[in-house]
Amino acid sequence: MRVVQPGSRDASVVDVAAAAGVSLGTVSNVLNRPDRVSPATRAKVQAAMLELGFVRNESARQLRAGQSRVIGYVMLDVSNPFFTDVARGIDRATADSDLSLFLCNTDNDPRREAAYLRNLQQQRVQGILLTPVDASSALLDEIARHTPLVIVDRTRDDDSFCSAAADDVAGGRLAVEHLVDQGHRRIAFVGGPTAIGQVRDRHQGALEACRDAGLGEDALVTITTPGLTFADGREAGERLAGLPSRNRPTAAFCANDLVALGLLQHVTQAGQRVPEDLAIVGFDDIDFAAAAAVPLTSVRQPRTSLGRAAAELLLDEATNPAHRHQQITFTPDLVARRSTQS
Amino acid sequence: MRVVQPGSRDASVVDVAAAAGVSLGTVSNVLNRPDRVSPATRAKVQAAMLELGFVRNESARQLRAGQSRVIGYVMLDVSNPFFTDVARGIDRATADSDLSLFLCNTDNDPRREAAYLRNLQQQRVQGILLTPVDASSALLDEIARHTPLVIVDRTRDDDSFCSAAADDVAGGRLAVEHLVDQGHRRIAFVGGPTAIGQVRDRHQGALEACRDAGLGEDALVTITTPGLTFADGREAGERLAGLPSRNRPTAAFCANDLVALGLLQHVTQAGQRVPEDLAIVGFDDIDFAAAAAVPLTSVRQPRTSLGRAAAELLLDEATNPAHRHQQITFTPDLVARRSTQS
């Protein structure tokens, strides 16, 4: 049952003031500088608030203050543990700053991303952390004209933004170098869509590793998926199995762990062995990677550190007038597990 | 580089009006009812907006409108795929209502939960979806006095709230009945903290199943964990292994899949076999359950349907004056996999 009947409005400071027999300025003081109000008056005001069910109107506060006490993290995929671990890192860095963190899931959709960015900006949030679908989008510049914006898990080539990211090209290299070390000469790259920068970079690293290893251009078989989910990985397994056995890859490097785990599941369910029939490397090293049917070799990114670093950059940008943009890059490393070692 | 210099303020409708040589009412019309403005004037105004980098101030809009176009989902644990799948369901139900969904992670902490609830309420959001730490908390009533609030994945005994939830007691029964069917007579319940209602109910169901099966009260060995994460599951494995072999359980029912997967990992790494040495049942049936080292038997909840149903209840409560509270309960079912069947 709503206390407020349809038609009546919520109690405002004016209503509280009237009920308590004081001026609205005093009510505001009780709210913001309780020490400046005598205990007796304070008690009266608080009683009135309780009775009227007074709820501060944040919109009005913000309008006056010009800013809200919120930061947003706009991310590609909440269902991917990698991003929620990044969010954890952000959360920690933010914990003692009395800011609230709101999470926004874009699901790789640029339109959803744009809507969230605009929304947050119009709310005059303190700042935005963003893992963008496309880091080169002009929208980012537009938003950053007014709102501190830090790019997470990606970078711009120029130094127009703060960012905290892992070196995806290096990660891709690492993965494929490892597979080549294990004797593989024909390797699948599984991931997509190519609109996503991480996918492009990891693919790029894989290509470079092939080239450096002296393998032909067709050593890397690219299997493009519509997304980077578990289901996409399974479906990629289907396609991989459909290749003529003559030039079927003996190893797969997946653009992230979700895809790798999906692929792994499909392969083992089809009665094949990992790594004997197909070696698999993932990317991110989420917790589930180590717990998989066959523990998954993966390129580890420092997930929470990444979030933490990004949040610290954002706080600096939002509060420090002498702020200078900074690009922090983490170097990933490879965690070798059974999925690549027989 | 911020366009707005320190000291200068963002452009407002008044500034735009001045720049375009029209009244502020016309600017507002361009924003909200573009058809009522002649094309020539509209163009002039839009040009002025572009030039000044005008960004609508959502606080001011909301203050006037009395409401924001946002709903929040306050959840126990973003890192748990179960909850992100619920969020997906909410998202879908919400998609065609021009509302934005903000996700808030409480990490099982009542203080964080309270902070988020108050924050959302003060923002005058359209409504709040909540998976509470403690559904009986009086705070929920206080919030619901002003803001539509739907409980997700929990229920109140009374009908003071809308809710969409699975029957956790039935789920707990299902799990343990299955284990008893498989011949187990000594079963561990792994989960915690007991402050979490889901944990209590699932435990309750497990107890009932033991009783109904004619097993003694000590057939169920309760191992309380500090949380419901992967790491908690591993650590519970440690404790389970430490029990004297005489009365060590032959099966474990875990309060959720994360714990079950952690336990599974610990057990297999310790060189024991699942299910031969220890059978394991999880709860939620997240995607990773089926992909685990040993595919995990789990109690399935309709995750996205749950989110969708909750969101629909919320929308109804927020918009339909004739709204009546409703408790929707889904009945879970058991998905038997290798972790319980040798």
Added chain:
DNA sequence: GTGACGCACTGAATCGTTTCACCCCGTCGC
């Protein structure tokens, strides 16, 4: 006794948007 001081409290002005009563003027029907 007087002036200075400071505590407690007051209330008008402000933030930026939306709404709505109102105005202006060209067009149309008769």
Added chain:
DNA sequence: GCGACGGGGTGAAACGATTCAGTGCGTCAC
């Protein structure tokens, strides 16, 4: 030629919290 109509535009008022220049008054030092 006149009144009615309506498209296009205007700007004051309102939303609710905060701020800040004041007011009133009791206390204290000299």
